[in-house]
Amino acid sequence: MNNDNTTTATPPTAARRLLEEASRLGVDCIFTNLGSDHPAFIEAFADIDAEDGRMPRIIVCPHEMTALSAAHGYAMRTRRPQMVLVHVDVGTQNLGCSIHNAARGRVPAIIVAGLSPVSVSGERVGSRTEFIHYTQDSTRQHEIGGQYMKWSYELRAAEMVDQVLMRGIQIATTAPEGPVYLTGAREVWDEPAAAPEQAQRHWQPARMAGLPEQDAQELVAALAAARKPLVITSYLGRDRESVRRLEALSDRLGFAVCEVNPQYVNFPGQHPHHIGYRRNTLVDEADVILMLDVDVPWIVSKVKPAANARLFHLDCDPLKDDMGFWHFPAERTWQADSAVALEQLLVLARATAIDDDARAARVEWIGAARQRLTLPDVPAPANGGIGLQQLCEAIGRLVNENTVVVFETPSATERLLPTLRLNRPGSYYANGGSGLGWSINAALGVKFAQPEAEVITVVGDGSYVFGVPSSTYWVGETYGAPQLTLIFNNGGWNAPKVSTLLVHPEGTAKRRDRYWTTVGARARLAEVATAAGNAAAFRVEQLAQLDATLQEALATVRGGRSAVVDIVLPPTSAQVLGEHAA
Structure with a gap:
């Protein structure tokens, strides 16, 4: 008691302060797998809940792959970082390749992990x-995923928790965005954290600017004078306004746009200037190439730009300095905000006199290219089975204005995306990294962020297994986030086979059909989701039943229950593994 007979309120613990501050700063969800380092957090959850206070929604995830991948999907949809709370070193390790995916996908995330307590005699809470x-x-817990983090820091004093969190969010949301990693010992999280509230306006992310005026003029002039101008992009569409501005600029100047391994809808798929999704397309024909928010615009061993082509690179992350060796030539390289830069270019282009005949010739080149780049039809298997083309067309019949496609079946990219040709920004998301298992969990985050969306996850059988579906569908059922999952089941992992054939096109592996990848050949994949999360399981092998099965599964999802359709495609290999082998 004070001398004036007033009661001094007990300051909140650092854990509670973190939760309340996260909510104030716009964190909607905490995806977590709790452990022995989290008593302060569990007690804070209970206290805030009992008092009907404010904290982010707590989403308990049986596996950490689900936790960070769901936060990844949520951030792709909203551009706001979510929090992931994991258990010391082992929980951090269980994040696995989801750390790589968040870093390569340039999505903001706040990862918080405990540290083992230091005091041993019970002298501290x-x-x-x-x-x-x-x-x-x-001894070095922060190094487990350190090379993928934008910032790693240990909370050493409870009263600093507000400022540490705000700095973490500021760094995570400054382009190029990415994950940060915060730790604190168990004693610190349980200490009182009395500190004045920080002014949010003082912790805003640093903003990128556009192009120097002279450089913007040079770029517009180059595009306007080109005979065969080409723009290549992968993640421009993280900002939806950038998509609209790129479309308007292409309408004005008449340049081709190619999306390579798109992570978003970057350009309307049905636009007449869209030349598809195949890497290396028209790279050797173009006389001006603008690389725009892209990591790998072409494969150097497969194609090279023309010797006299003018090359430009505009990107939020143009040097890729968190990667190892990386280089694509460019006479001008700009680190800039694509939305700002495209608005500059659009204003200049509208003020620039355009040679109508030259623009018409560019558009004619694009049209001719689209014709010759159209994939030939592939008939369905003779046994009445389902081919890749027929499956992609059936998926196209499911898509509507409320659909969001979450994609992770790399070997189907060149067939599915040209079939769907999605136009609406925000209707498609894919992994910016290469850590498989992302999609079924990212779909949860998309659904949490946009509950009214019909989320259709397209996933290969290998990626589905990597995603720890026993965790995914438990979370979806527990927290009301149903998705329609379509498994492209070719009986194994096709990507290693493709990689082998690229290096040894006529080798022994091809001659003997031996790739050691047929791990899904006998698995009942959809039933895992049923056991873990009450998902409706379907399996379809015949083309005649495909449409009806997909429609029934979609109706199930519309009714509030996840559905998983195991779709049997021609096998990637006839090899039988294990004791069943001949």
Whole structure:
């Protein structure tokens, strides 16, 4: 009691302060797998819940792959970072390739992990009480995923929790965006955190600018004077306004746009200037190439730009300095905000006199290219089975204005995307990294962020297994986030086979059909989701039943229950693994 007989309120713990501050700063969800380092958080959850206070929605995830991948999907939809709370070193390790995906996908995320307590004699709240506090006390926990983090920091004083969190969010949301990693010992999270509230306006992300005026004029002039101008992009569509501005600029100047491994809808798929989704397309024909928010515009061993082509690169991350060796030539390289830069270019283009005949010739070149780049039809298998083309066309019949496609079946990219040709920004998301297992979990985040969306996840059988579906569908059922999952089941992992044939096109592996990848040949994949999360399981092998099965599955999802359709395609290999082998 004070001398004036007033009661001094007990300051909140650092854990509670973190939760309340996260909510104030716009974090909607905490995706978590809790452990022995989290008593302060669990107590804070309970206290805030009992008092009907404010904190982010708590989404418990049986596996950390689900946690960070769902936060990834949520951030793609909203551009706002979500929080992932994991258990010391082992929980951090369980994040696995989802850390790589968040970094390569340039999505903001706040990863918080505990540290083993240091005090051993019970002198502090949170001191060591279990044997694992010794075995989990690693010396360099932050290094587990350090190379993929924009910033890693240990909270050392409870009263600094607000400022550490705000700096983390500021760094995570400054382009190029990415994950940050915050840690704190168990005792620190349980300490009182009395500190004045920070002014949010003082912790805003640093903003990128556009192009120098002279450079913008040079770029517009180059595009306007080109005979065969080409723009290549992958992740421009993270900002939907950029998509509209690129479309308007292409309408004005008449240049081709190619999306390579798109992570978003970057350009309307049905626009007459869209030349498809195949990497290396027209690279050797173009006389001006603008690389625009893209990591790998072409494969150097397969194609090279013409010797006299003018090359430009405009990107939020033009040097890729978190990658190893990387280089694509460009006479001008700009680190800039694509939305700002495109608005500059559009204003200049509208003020520039355009040679109608030259523009018409460019458009004619684009039209001719579209014709010759059209994929030939592939008939369905003779046995009445389902071919890749027929499956992609059937998916196209499911898509409507409320559909969001979450995609992770790399070997189907060149057939599915040209079939769907999605136009609406925000209707498509794909992984910016190469850590498989992302899609079924990212779909949860998309659904949490946009509950009214009909989320259709297109996933290969290998990616589905990597995604830990026993965790995914438990979360979807528990928290009301149904998705329609379509498994492209070719009996194994096709990507290693493709990679092998690219290096050894006539090797022994091809001659003997031996790739050691047919891990899904006998699995009942959809039933995993049924056991874990009450999802409706379907399996379809015949083309005659495909449309009806997909429609029934979609109706199930519209009724509030996830559905997984295991779609049997021609096998990637006839090899039989294990004791069943001949």
